[in-house]
Amino acid sequence: MPELGGPTSAPALLRPHDPAPPLLDAARLGVAAHRGLDVEALLTWTTDTADLLPLPGTGSTAALWSALASVAAADVGAARVLEPHLDALAVLAQAPTPVDLGAVGAGGSSTWGVFAAEGPGVRLEAHEVDGGWRLTGTKPWCSLAGTLSHALVTAWVSDDERRLFAVGLRADDVLPAAGPWVSRGLAQVVSAPVTFDDAPAVPVGPPGWYLRRPGFAWGGIGVAACWWGGAVGLARALWDALGAREADQLALAHLGAVDVALTAARACLVEAADQVDAGIDGKPSAVLARRVRTVVAGAVEEVQRRCAHALGPGPLTADEAFARRVADLGVYVRQHHAERDEAALGRDLLAAGVAPW
Structure with a gap:
């Protein structure tokens, strides 16, 4: 059964022989847990924490994802801020040519987001002017854009390429x-449009590289590790509640089902970490990401349902931390597009021409 101790428990994805990164020190997790609603303090913590963690695909992906899961188990909002910052650093590290970050005032203390969403009726375009690049237009779904110092942003450079x-x-x-942004979950992580009016920017990789690079799929699985950690936090609340009373058969059944869901999703994440460290790339990496994200999203929804049935309305109405976790995780896991992502996975499996099982 996954570790169901307090919020500073050992990282739940690590195998016994894996070294724990320094992040998983109780004091540092305490920072994450208690500053989840203080975005400025959380961003300072994020830049400090990023220096302690490995990049994906460098042999320690399980440790990285364990750290993300452990932060989410303490505070989902903290993980929601940390993960895109780490993803941006991973993208910059993978860039095939050096990026002139000084041209946009970026440095070691910069706080990063990754804005790659598209939306109806808005479009962000990039134009080369006098040897430099300028961004003009609107980008939707830009989380914390009013607070972050920098971002990696996709923009159209032609009719069909970003x-x-x-x-x-x-x-x-x-x-x-x-x-x-009226969300009750992740209320502090405002995700809203940003308008760029001839803003200076520097390219990161050639046209099309961002979506084709190996780490694109890897980053998507890192998000799933955060979802999984958030569900572990709910499971710990269930564990504590049942330990404080005589659990009946129904409560025990809910606990057993939570264990099954979390353990199955954990196994997928651990296997995926091994494949990322082995360098999985191209279409196989896209299939892997869709499969793992779907398994984890299903586990999260099962844990949410089981905890709601076992615990009733009490913690939702009287326990601020629990209620916030439920709301935060409910919004976060909707980055998985449910049946649409399942359909995309089915399409890719058929296109591969070989059944994977």
Whole structure:
């Protein structure tokens, strides 16, 4: 059964022989747990924490994902801020040519987001002007754009191709919207449009590279590790509640089902970490990411359902930390697109022409 101790328990994805990264020190997790609603403090913690963690695909992917899961088990909002910052650093490290980050004022203390979503009625375009690049247009779903210092942003460089750019977010020609953002979950992680008005930017990789690079799929699995950690946090609340009373057969059944769901998802994440460290790339990596994200999202929804049935309305109405975790995780896991992602996985499996089982 996955570790169901307190929020500073050992990382749940690590195998017995794996070294634990320094992040998983109780004091550092305490910072994450208690600053989840203080975005400025959380961003400072994020830049400090990033220095302690490995990059994906470098032999310690399980340790990286364990760290993300452990943070999410303590505070889902903290993991939601940490994960894209780490993803941006991984993208920059993978760039095939050096990126002139100084041109956009980025450095070791920069806080990063990754904005790659597209939306109806808006479009962000990049144009080369006098040997440099400028961004003009609107980008939707830009999380914490009003607070972060920098972002990696995809922009159209032709009618059918996008390119990744690094851009500063605190200039007058970058206008983050304050909303709409009425979410009860992840309320502090405002995700709203940003308008760029001829903003200077520097390219990161050639056109199309961002979506084709090996780490694109790897990063998507790292997000799933956060979902899994958030579900572990719910499971710990269930464990504590049942330990404080005489559990009946129904409560025991819910606990058993939670264990099965978390253990199955954990096994998928551990196997995926091994494949990432082995360098999985191309279409196989896309299939792997869709499969693992779907397994983990299903486990999260099962844990949410079982905890709701076993615990009733009490913790949702009287336990602020539990209620916030439920709301935060409910919003976060919707980065998985449910049946649409299942359909995409089925399409890719048929296209491969070989059954995987």
